[in-house]
Amino acid sequence: DQQVKQNSPSLSVQEGRISILNCDYTNSMFDYFLWYKKYPAEGPTFLISISSIKDKNEDGRFTVFLNKSAKHLSLHIVPSQPGDSAVYFCAALIETSGSRLTFGEGTQLTVNP
């Protein structure tokens, strides 16, 4: 039972354009959502998060949007840069369950120069 799903295994965009990575979840108990970025042969690195009481969080070129009614969140990267090419993982947690993260399967983003 996969509670966090990223249905697009890959995404390719042109440098300077917007990248939109999507994530869907099924568990309405999730309190926080996080995005991680992973380069090959490295561990995932924390990128940005959003609380379930918010619908938007912005940090520089990265913005995460949360639509609780649709159980959907998205990560927008604008403008996209070649260095953004990586695997992006969506993750969620329930605050009362400690810090156990449930991850999606990741989306490979390729930004072409």
Added chain:
Amino acid sequence: DTAVSQTPKYLVTQMGNDKSIKCEQNLGHDTMYWYKQDSKKFLKIMFSYNNKELIINETVPNRFSPKSPDKAHLNLHINSLELGDSAVYFCASSQEGLWGYTFGSGTRLTVV
């Protein structure tokens, strides 16, 4: 100076062997984790320790045994390795009250 370091980076071993993966964090975090990334690329939690105490123990074969000698170290010992244990294992740490993990770079285990 690596924040979360795990060794070895690569491990190739035969079925039936026993192996250990070590993890150390120098961030002063309270909680450490082991995650497994399987062939389908899902990252799934295996264990979590808070100040040397086991707090999360997912449905993992008891061939896998974590050990935390102190809060900066969480090692993973695997007995009687099987082909299906082949995966990338990530160690991570976090500070209580903060939701972002710091991950190690992973250990790619291949069982032949």
